[in-house]
Amino acid sequence: MSTKTKILDAAEVLFADKGFNGTSLREITSQAEVNLAAVNYHFGSKKELIKAVMSRYMNELSPRLESALHALCLEEVHPTLVEVFSAFLDPLLHLNSFKDNGTSTFLQLLGRGFTDNQGFLRWFLTTQYPGVFTNFTQAVQKAYPELSKEEMFWRLHFTMGTIVFTMSSSDALIDIAQNDFDRQVDIAGVIKQVIPYVAAGVAAPIIR
Amino acid sequence: MSTKTKILDAAEVLFADKGFNGTSLREITSQAEVNLAAVNYHFGSKKELIKAVMSRYMNELSPRLESALHALCLEEVHPTLVEVFSAFLDPLLHLNSFKDNGTSTFLQLLGRGFTDNQGFLRWFLTTQYPGVFTNFTQAVQKAYPELSKEEMFWRLHFTMGTIVFTMSSSDALIDIAQNDFDRQVDIAGVIKQVIPYVAAGVAAPIIR
DNA sequence: CGTTATTTTAAACAAGCGTTTGAATTAGGG
């Protein structure tokens, strides 16, 4: 395995677990069993490494996500919100065949990215992968046309918060759930729990 | 004003803005115009300072919140979920008379606390202020008795994610909203937008 | 006032950080 890949593999796990600020290059390189200087040699800087970690996932996810949302809009004039959010399920779970625990890791990284580093990753994602956002808002627009642009803006951010926050601490939450309720839970189960929640949230009656 | 208060006032703003890990003691003490060593002298360590910042807010909030939820359960046998979440509004907004931008600052701190520091603040809050959680889950239980404990567990965490994530980046979101929609928005407006969302989310039909 | 306790101060500490350097090693193409 190439040095670059070894670094990316080690970095994504540590980033997901302890955040970008909370993970040092020395932790990453010793976990990856490569020299400390390798990060700056292959990626230039820690910030570029963070982008590379996210890009590897986004390049895998975004085409599948865009085509899933696109297909839904073609085959149904009025998709339900549950259908819209369910369109995320397969592309997200595909990350598990792309990498072990890929879905969970990616969603945790996403959560970190929106809170660490005063949100530079939010900028990176919205500018580098705008297609995901536009396809998504279009699908929601078709599912719930009465929603104004402003209300949709807020509800989509609420939804992102729900997903991202839950997933960034999903390991701890799954542990608690397994102990308290004596039930086997995995990341797919959490996603299936969250879909009706966010669908109902976005579909909430408008109070004016 | 006492040195302790000057430190707390400076720390909470910086913590809310840049996170706990992202704020150094030197930033805090120079903002507060006190000596660097004052933090360790008055609080013992940075971690204890973080706890003190949170406690100052929690001690102001939690009795009002608990009594508001308690009162709601007394006066109504079957409160609606909107009523339950609306019970948070007054106690939260009261923080604005406690301190300038108190509501926004506190909610941002809460958001930071659940993602920074591998969630030690989650432990601190749940162990030091358990009454808030039990009162809240009891109120939700009365509003939606069909919900199993496990489903409630997840939906409450989804809700916390929605609130906490939104508020931790509320400044950025409010800026975007003001530019894109040419509307005056403040923290109370965001809270009023989020209440129907989370109420509908928690009330979502159960899929089994 | 004088003495004791409390608080403030400047300076230094050890440790960790991201990054850079230049030499050593490995790989590739003529």
Added chain:
DNA sequence: CCCTAATTCAAACGCTTGTTTAAAATAACG
């Protein structure tokens, strides 16, 4: 094989971090 380019490596760089020290200044009190 040889020369060149690419990669790895140990070491150090300069800087920031939280914390500690011991002296100086201030406050409290009999």
